[in-house]
Amino acid sequence: MKVFPYRTLAGEVALRVTAVKQDQKDLHTSVFSGDERVVALHQVERDDWTYARIGVTATLPVKELDEGPWQDVSVVLVLTEKATNARTTAVLRPRGSDNAEWTGRIRLWRAAHRSQAELSVSVVATVDGVPGRIIGGSEDNWVVDLTARTPVRRRELQINEVDFATGSEEWLRPFKDAPWIVETSGDLPTVHLNTGFEGVSELLNSGGAPLERAVRDMLATQIATDIWTAVFHSAVSDLELDEEGNPEWPGGWRDAVLRGMLSDVLPGMSGIDALSEIHARRRESSGWNELQPRISYAAGRRAKVARNLGTAIRVLDASQKASKA
């Protein structure tokens, strides 16, 4: 928890998107979702737009604001994307008489963004004579997704079904004998599923009989374990250091992976301590080998190995009994 040397807002600052325009054209409200807090800019599937305009309303805890020690309150909408180092801000204006709702809009230039931008709001005021102090902000930020067709939070994983031998991605050719390949570089980890490997995608998309389902789940589990192991190693090896040489939380999916898995890999250590420990172990290679079973355990947990394996064993058992009978 961050400590501020002055009083900040305790009440909630909420942000919601109210309208989206692409160039001059209003987009249907189905391009954004308040539940998912996502704007999907690719719903119209055009690549020739120049900018999008996003209209928002922020709701402030007005009673607290009135009674608090803050002057010159302003509300600022902030649009950023790490991949392009883009940062745009827009000042919101109060609407109505009680200053509870602040509205405004911000422009997102396509040339300055690539995949997922984050939209948040900051409340700024003069505190104890110091202007520009951040006194609050939205906790639940919005994602503006330039590649999504529907406004849902992207999964932590992309699945690309492609024939390794004949597909357009030439770099996959050398792997044509593999049923799948996990790629952990880039915005999101991707599992490339080889449709040229006979039976794999049919099996994964199969339903039907219990035995079929059990095998499918086992395969899915194996792929998932592979993925979790790969993303964990990738996240640990890409850690960036601050000026003092301490590792920093990496952001994006790597952040989620580390925060989720470290508690299983280094049980009993929390947060930044676990991050420093894992970084030190990897860098110095001492105790790194000993951690491998824990990493595989953590990956397996996430892939629900135990449950799927259990189901599979039960089903196989039952089908063997049935065939013997």
Place this chain on the structure above:
Amino acid sequence: MTDKPEPLPDRLALLSDINAVKHIGMGVRSGRENPPYIELGRQVTSLPDDDVRLRVEPVRDLIDDVMHLYPPAERTRADAWLAPRLHATLRLTRREAADEAMWNHLALAVAPDYLVWRHLPAKGKDGLPPMVSASRFRGAHYTQGFSRLWWAAELFRNGADYAPAVVACGNQDVLNTLLRLDIIDHRPTAQAMIRLVADGVARTGREVNALATVANAAAGTLLYDVLAEDDDWYGDALEAWVAGADSAPVVSRRRLPDGPADDPVSAPAVDTLAERFRELFQDAPVRGRTAPPEG
């Protein structure tokens, strides 16, 4: 030492991380082996072939020139020369530059010899021969050998004026420290920090580190965007610049080229922040500095 690629590809393309990484071995990093140029040619994903910006030749000419202009002993000075010229030659949007696969391609298939020339250390570590760090071939925007130069030019230019980017690239501590800070994504913040460097207020590695630390820490409670408001950015100038690539002459080797004609950063905003950073810096602990300088 690494040879110039033969055959040299005609066009920039995308080389996925997976394919890039497998060629960044000790042999390539130490300059004792060439990357497998022919094999690399088969592993790339092509980009639209009607885009003049993606021609390899103008970029490769720049690389040849920079290695000719600077003797190996002065190679760190080459960054300030190359960064604005690379930026002005490629004419990329940030959207395009954010694709690391293109930088991978540049690093391995177009100019690995430059990376070895520029980044090979004098001594090896742990009994190994001297090797270029793998992150110069494939890495974040502030470490990869080419994208760091492009992003430095992009984030530190003041509209069409690359001069602040030249200051940034002329000091390795600035390039290594400031380029990785998120706060420089706010244009007045970037310009204010460069002004302190240009004025000689923060010059040494320790001073630049201290400046980065105080400015970054203060951003935890202060919203610089409000203290020093920048004008809205419009994409038109960039679009025109990209479109003008067709008819643009080769960038000057002597004069500093012009960047996209974005509006310059608001001057009062830069003044405000530069003053603020100056005050913060004077009170900052700098290793090796016994008393705060006068002021």
